[in-house]
Amino acid sequence: MICKTLVTGFPRIGENRELKRALEHYWSKTASLQELRATAAELRKRHWLFQKRQNIDFISSNDFSYYDNMLDTIVMLNAVPDRFSGIEDETERYFAMARGTAGASAMTMSKWFDTNYHYIVPELSGTLDFRLCPGKILTEYAEAKKLGVKTKINVIGPITFMGLSRASKGENPFGYASRIIPLYKELLARCAELDDTLYIQMEEPYLVKNPTAEVLALLKAAYQDLASVSSNIRIIVTSYFEHSNETTKILAETPIWGLGLDFVHGPQNIQGLKYAKGKKIFAGVVDGRNIWRNDLGASLFLLEKISDMVGREQVVVSTSCSLLHVPYSLQNEPESDIKQHLAFCCEKVEELALLGRVFRGEVVLDSDNIGMKTARSRTPSTQHDGPADIAFGERKVRAGDFAERNALQRRKFHLPKLPTTTIGSFPQTQELRRLRRDFKKRAISEEAYEQGIKTYIDDCIAFQEEIGLDVLVHGEPERNDMVEYFGEMLKGFHFTDNGWVQSYGSRCVKPPIIYGDISRTKPMTVRWISYAQRRSKKPVKGMLTGPVTILNWSFVREDIPRPLVARQIAAALCEEVADLQAAGISIIQVDEAAFREGYPLRKENVSAYERWAVDSFRLAVSSAAKETQIHTHMCYSDFTDIIKTIEAMDADVITIETARGGNRLLDVFEREGYHNEIGPGVYDIHSPRIPSEDEFEKQIFSRLEVLDGKRMWINPDCGLKTRRWEEVRPALQHMVSATRNVRLTL
Ligand code: GLN
Numbered sequence: 001m002i003c004k005t006l007v008t009g010f011p012r013i014g015e016n017r018e019l020k021r022a023l024e025h026y027w028s029k030t031a032s033l034q035e036l037r038a039t040a041a042e043l044r045k046r047h048w049l050f051q052k053r054q055n056i057d058f059i060s061s062n063d064f065s066y067y068d069n070m071l072d073t074i075v076m077l078n079a080v081p082d083r084f085s086g087i088e089d090e091t092e093r094y095f096a097m098a099r100g101t102a103g104a105s106a107m108t109m110s111k112w113f114d115t116n117y118h119y120i121v122p123e124l125s126g127t128l129d130f131r132l133c134p135g136k137i138l139t140e141y142a143e144a145k146k147l148g149v150k151t152k153i154n155v156i157g158p159i160t161f162m163g164l165s166r167a168s169k170g171e172n173p174f175g176y177a178s179r180i181i182p183l184y185k186e187l188l189a190r191c192a193e194l195d196d197t198l199y200i201q202m203e204e205p206y207l208v209k210n211p212t213a214e215v216l217a218l219l220k221a222a223y224q225d226l227a228s229v230s231s232n233i234r235i236i237v238t239s240y241f242e243h244s245n246e247t248t249k250i251l252a253e254t255p256i257w258g259l260g261l262d263f264v265h266g267p268q269n270i271q272g273l274k275y276a277k278g279k280k281i282f283a284g285v286v287d288g289r290n291i292w293r294n295d296l297g298a299s300l301f302l303l304e305k306i307s308d309m310v311g312r313e314q315v316v317v318s319t320s321c322s323l324l325h326v327p328y329s330l331q332n333e334p335e336s337d338i339k340q341h342l343a344f345c346c347e348k349v350e351e352l353a354l355l356g357r358v359f360r361g362e363v364v365l366d367s368d369n370i371g372m373k374t375a376r377s378r379t380p381s382t383q384h385d386g387p388a389d390i391a392f393g394e395r396k397v398r399a400g401d402f403a404e405r406n407a408l409q410r411r412k413f414h415l416p417k418l419p420t421t422t423i424g425s426f427p428q429t430q431e432l433r434r435l436r437r438d439f440k441k442r443a444i445s446e447e448a449y450e451q452g453i454k455t456y457i458d459d460c461i462a463f464q465e466e467i468g469l470d471v472l473v474h475g476e477p478e479r480n481d482m483v484e485y486f487g488e489m490l491k492g493f494h495f496t497d498n499g500w501v502q503s504y505g506s507r508c509v510k511p512p513i514i515y516g517d518i519s520r521t522k523p524m525t526v527r528w529i530s531y532a533q534r535r536s537k538k539p540v541k542g543m544l545t546g547p548v549t550i551l552n553w554s555f556v557r558e559d560i561p562r563p564l565v566a567r568q569i570a571a572a573l574c575e576e577v578a579d580l581q582a583a584g585i586s587i588i589q590v591d592e593a594a595f596r597e598g599y600p601l602r603k604e605n606v607s608a609y610e611r612w613a614v615d616s617f618r619l620a621v622s623s624a625a626k627e628t629q630i631h632t633h634m635c636y637s638d639f640t641d642i643i644k645t646i647e648a649m650d651a652d653v654i655t656i657e658t659a660r661g662g663n664r665l666l667d668v669f670e671r672e673g674y675h676n677e678i679g680p681g682v683y684d685i686h687s688p689r690i691p692s693e694d695e696f697e698k699q700i701f702s703r704l705e706v707l708d709g710k711r712m713w714i715n716p717d718c719g720l721k722t723r724r725w726e727e728v729r730p731a732l733q734h735m736v737s738a739t740r741n742v743r744l745t746l
């Protein structure tokens with residue numbers, strides 16, 4: 001058989017998010033486990049048969065998951081943390097690890113490399129009862145075979161598994177190799193019994209993260225071992241999201257069968273190929289991370305180059321990574337000008353099939369296909385004519401250094417010590433969601449909608465006044481999503497009807513598509529913020545989403561550099577800041593929730609990213625006068641190594657999440673000499689618990705052990721919108737009164 005095509009992995013949530021619905025019904029006990037299993041089996045079948053109809057040669061099994069593939073791997077190795085091991089029922093235990101129970105907190109989630117997909121972080125410790133549980137893998141293989149599909153089996157490789165794990169204090173996760181690698185060997189031995197030839201795709205994206213000498217040595221030994229288990233087994237080691245040149249040479253010296261490489265996000269992979277002679281190369285040329293149609297001509301050219309290096313018969317055309325990160329199908333989208341330029345998962349599989357056939361000389365490419373990308377850049381709306389005064393590379397920053405601004409702002413605001421505030425949103429009630437939905441559907445009049453929003457803001461401001469917060473917010477009732485809201489008002493964005501992508505578990509997001517130059521045609525937030533400001537003598541914060549976050553949570557055009565798109569967004573926000581200021585808003589918060597996840601995977605690319613990301617933020621707030629106080633908010637648990645960059649953003653105040661982690665984060669800020677003002681979170685909004693005044697005092701006193709009270713704010717962590725008013729009201733009241741008590745002691 002001549003093998004032409006491989007799909008790294010297929011999304012499992014379903015064309016109409018069937019898996020999401022089935023999971024949520026099962027969790028809320030409105031559906032049985034049988035029903036959930038039936039939906040899952042139906043989805044697997046549909047997805048396998050679709051790929052088969054497209055004549056894909058390598059179709060995956062075990063790319064399905066009820067929650068997350070990393071969690072499945074934890075189960076495969078029986079690396080079940082002690083707090084869950086008492087749960088007898090397998091399904092119950094599985095979801096308990098993902099979602100927590102009354103008695104045991106959920107396992108942590110973390111972002112999968114630089115994507116917006118979250119995996120469950122394995123917890124390695126000496127007490128784990130490691131043992132192979134290959135059930136899911138073996139059954140799914142048999143299930144597909146019965147449907148006439150002989151799959152390759154996807155497994156997260158041992159190096160990536162350990163590399164992404166958290167080991168008990170002071171332990172090195174790679175120290176678990178001697179317990180984990182033997183289980184992978186056992187797995188391969190079990191798989192070898194399934195068929196004459198078995199293809200195993202070992203996913204090792206960890207290899208793209210500047211592997212250390214330790215990782216390289218471990219990798220070599222591991223795959224030397226694994227590839228020797230059985231002559232029935234053909235191992236493909238797959239990396240993605242960047243090049244993995246350090247490891248290509250090493251892997252080529254082991255008896256593995258093939259290498260999966262991402263030539264879209266790691267074009268440098270081509271250089272490693274000179275070491276890869278004799279190995280099959282699964283050449284990732286169809287982008288699994290973006291939604292633009294493939295430039296087939298360019299892909300074929302690339303495939304020819306790869307062939308020149310390793311020999312034509314060795315090359316199999318592949319997706320750059322799993323298609324998990326793109327929406328399902330364009331068929332569910334209404335007609336629009338940009339639709340012809342898009343390819344979602346199903347269309348990408350078709351592109352792959354076509355590329356495979358052309359590459360093998362079975363058909364010729366017609367001009368329609370070759371021309372697509374060029375056609376897109378010829379579309380008038382994507383021609384670059386962005387604002388002239390933001391030429392790429394030019395830096396625009398606000399006036400005054402922190403010391404000067406801070407002195408002016410103190411004189412202007414007269415805030416008490418430890419000023420109190422919140423991060424922006426207040427509870428999003430059912431009523432509010434209905435109001436927005438009805439207005440969007442035109443089921444209610446504009447007046448009715450606006451009255452609804454006004455009432456919410458009135459109540460929200462009245463509540464904050466009543467409990468005595470110092471800097472107020474309007475509560476964000478008009479926003480369903482912090483990116484979508486701005487995207488809808490800016491030129492250059494397209495919104496899909498059904499472009500859902502799995503974010504974690506049953507949660508999906510619908511990223512906007514940036515297809516053209518971005519510009520602002522009218523003020524976006526001024527009306528509601530000034531409405532709120534008129535209701536109070538205290539300052540009400542303007543609330544904007546930052547340029548880097550808008551960029552990172554969108555699918556971005558590829559005909560101009562990303563930093564330039566970021567600058568266009570920043571320029572639009574800069575106008576908004578100016579308008580807010582002119583309308584009398586004196587404190588403006590610019591959220592950068594996705595600043596951290598935008599970091600490149602490779603160290604050598606970090607400083608360039610930091611430069612343009614910081615520049616974009618500073619450009620966005622460059623219209624702020626010295627007296628205008630700029631806040632930013634970032635909700636990550638790890639600021640190590642990036643404090644200098646946060647400092648370069650030079651926000652007057654940064655709010656962070658510390659309610660769960662205690663002083664650990666603040667320590668990092670202190671140690672690195674960060675000197676602007678900081679608002680460490682003292683209310684853990686991820687928990688339904690309402691902390692007492694006493695607990696708040698303890699939290700605040702504890703923060704004061706690390707941070708000088710003169711530059712400290714008091715606020716909750718972010719996410720009030722996910723809580724109910726009945727929780728938020730008493731909690732914030734306790735927060736404010738506790739702060740008052742603490743002030744008396746300062
Ligand atoms: N202002 C937003 C809110 O409070 C910030 C959310 C975020 O950064 N994740 O919801």
Ligand code: ZN
Binds near residue numbers: 593634635717718719
């Ligand atoms: Zn946050």
